[in-house]
Amino acid sequence: MNPVNTKPYITGCSSGIGRALAELIANKPSHHLIATARKVPDLSYLPDDNPNILKVALDVTSVDSVKNAFTAAKEHFGDNWHLDVVVNNAGYSLSGDTEGATEEESHLEIETLFFGTARVTMKAVEVMRQDKVGEEWRGGVVFNVSSLAGLVGLAGHAYYHAGKHAVEGWTESVAREMSPDWNINFCIIEPSGVRTNFEGHSKAAITPHPAYADPSMPARKLESYVKMGMKAGAAAGMMEPKQVAETIYKIAARGEKVPLRLPLGKVAWMMGKGKFEGLLREWEEVKEISFMGKEGS
Template sequence: MNPVNTQAYRLPANAVWLITGCSSGIGREIASLIASKPNQRLIATARNPSSLSYLPDGNANILKLALDVTSVSSVDAAFAAAAKHFGNDDDGAAFRLDVVVNNAGYSLSGDTESATEEDIHQEMETLFFGTARVTMRAVEVMRRQVGDRRGGLVFNMSSLAGLCAFPGHAYYHAGKFAVEGFTESVAREMHPDWNIHFCLIEPSGVKTNFDGHSKTHTQPHPAYAASDMPSRKLEAYVNQGIKSGVGMIEPSAVAETIVTIASRGECVPLRLPLGPVCWKLAKEKFETLLKEFDEVKELSAMGQQI
């Protein structure tokens, strides 16, 4: 397979960052951190730009834009506005994009059998198709850049949910698993000379305001209501963990890790499980998978040598 991220990534001193989903949580923390760095330039986006009021006005290095990742026209408009604002800058370069963080998304949980067509499509549009369309628009810009500014770094926000699947979150897992496969495939398409790097950020539970559109529930289904159902057991466990805060990651820590990866001048990992919970559960899942492969080796071989 074509290797990925084989060269060290060098963050430019006056890099342009585009971040989706900046209204709250991880996106807000990343945007705030970049905005605090005098030489870095920020394109902060949200479906409702009024939610970006925490960022200062009147700073030429900060551009606040409306962006709905589920809308092609909205993505087109945001990239056009960014090009107009940051194009032909002081070093004579046309619009460039150095770092993109695809953070927009929300969790859909509950009884999968009760999910509506609208629930399903909106979740996949936001988690997967939104990430895919912003990623490919960014790749188009990054590969066309010239000289030592050619290339860039794309962070796609995945999750423990993109590595392991749990009951009651089927379409959230579907979206995150899709982001994982899409990102790995696209990363392997890049020519080394393009200098385009990818990183999947895979946190476990994060201390964010999971309310409103950030966490949506399907309607309860009576067939799954009993307390001994797997989804109900997991809900109780997760709610207890959220209340106690044990194992939960601060969104500021995720933001700082992303900036560290971008700025440390080393090769970028394709995948980064964040937090002890994610690292342990993901490792356990893949170790179990290897054992399961061994158990079906004869069937897999179909009479041939493995």
């Protein structure tokens, strides 16, 4: 983010990580900012009289809305505008008993978390891969905000996990499609607990299913643990949105190789490490079956 005309494009800026990052960029006079939210009034914390800041209404579940948002950015900053950094942060949590989820609830969650991220990413790639200075591509960085939920699967958030796992696998695949000449890099951000507005409009709940109501059920135990963690705050390893925003900014600005995956927070790092170590143990246990009795084949 060092060039004077750097333009970060951030989705989901109404609260949490997106808002913290938008505020961080807005306070740096050398940067331009494209901040998006489903409703522009949710971006009222940003100034209206700064030509370096564009506030755009964006519904990532709408193909036309995504297209129109990029068109608005081009019209505002001019035909030779540069898109250097994109942060896909739009999304919300859907929690509850999976058996009780409706078709509409489950489809909208995946549409927002996964297809929304995919739409914005590929539109950004289209812009970045055509942006050349002489014979050199300017390139850019796409940050897709996943979660610890993209690494592990816990009870009571199946469709949220599905969306984040989809983002991770999809991003890994798309990153491998890029020509090295284009200089387009991807980074999957995997935070653990963050103090965001997940108790407000960033969280949806499935109507409880009576078969899972007993306090001894795994999802009920996890809910109890999460509530205790929310009260404990930082003591439970929760991060402030500002911390995550500053880390994303540093990754984009440092000019070094961008990591494909970045677990954020001690909890995310340790739980992710434990997940993969456990997976390796499980693989060793089924090795003979996997090889179908033919060692080395």
